[in-house]
Amino acid sequence: MNFAVEIQSLVKTYNNFKLGPLDLKVEKGMVIGLLGSNGSGKSTLLQTIMKLRNPDNGSIQVLGMDINQHEVQVKERIGFAGGGLYEAFKQLTVDGLAELVGHWYRNWDQQYYTLLTERYHINRKEKFAHCSMGTKKKVEFVLAMAHHPELLILDEPTASVDLISQQRMREDLSQFMEDGDHTIVMATHLQEEVKQLCDYICLLDNGEIKDMFEKDEIQNRWARLWLSDLPDHFQDDIRVWQIEESPTQIVTNQLVELEKELQQQQIEINQVKRLELHEILEYILQPSSNS
């Protein structure tokens, strides 16, 4: 299989935090959302993939090449936004930054850069240091897009960005994905972003991958059911994640199978409600009361 990112046994430690050991494979043509609470290690992971942080252990292949051995060739093909990458050059104007960044990439597209700055209402004459937080995020995004990368690595690309620009970014990212060979790995806290863009979700918890799953599949599996009654033996059923009384409700992560069984046992299902993504994530991060 063709992977855009392949990580094996990655470990990165700080004084009070350890990322990994972690294995991750990202198929080409997919959008992977990295989700997890503040401090779970999303930025550390993305920055380590980009070699902005040195891992203690492990190997990272990006677009089929070892990032350590082929850093320049690999980075030519990646668009990265996040991690305060341009703070060191903050005395430059946006146009000045673009000129600098443009020299790093053979595929730099000045016309596309200009079009994007207009689309996002960015004042190209403004010093980067003077740009608002949201504008800085938009500049990072535009610079990442303007050299037509194959892989986008984005760290909360729309955080602090106004709603209209957020929507435009999502549209631009969807368009970016229309070429089947493109891939996005993005850290996000926004449900809207996950809903509109992501194929897979990788859930990080305290530096470890807690789960990785297909977004549509998981949303079909998790539900809350209101029942007329629940026989005792369901208390120990691993498909039943949580039980509540008055009225009798259960949360399941195996809706189809459980519905079938309840019907066979002639237990009346009064209502079925699919869970929102944030509810599902909360359940996954908590141990099941039936496990």
Ligand SMILES: Nc1ncnc2c1ncn2[C@@H]1O[C@H](COP(=O)(O)OP(=O)(O)OP(=O)(O)O)[C@@H](O)[C@H]1O
């Ligand atoms: N340079 C550093 N030195 C020491 N500790 C660090 C450093 N950078 C990050 N950390 C710690 O590593 C942990 C993970 O941080 P990281 O920024 O990767 O989390 P995150 O999942 O991206 O969080 P958020 O959602 O808030 O952006 C945190 O405990 C953080 O304090």
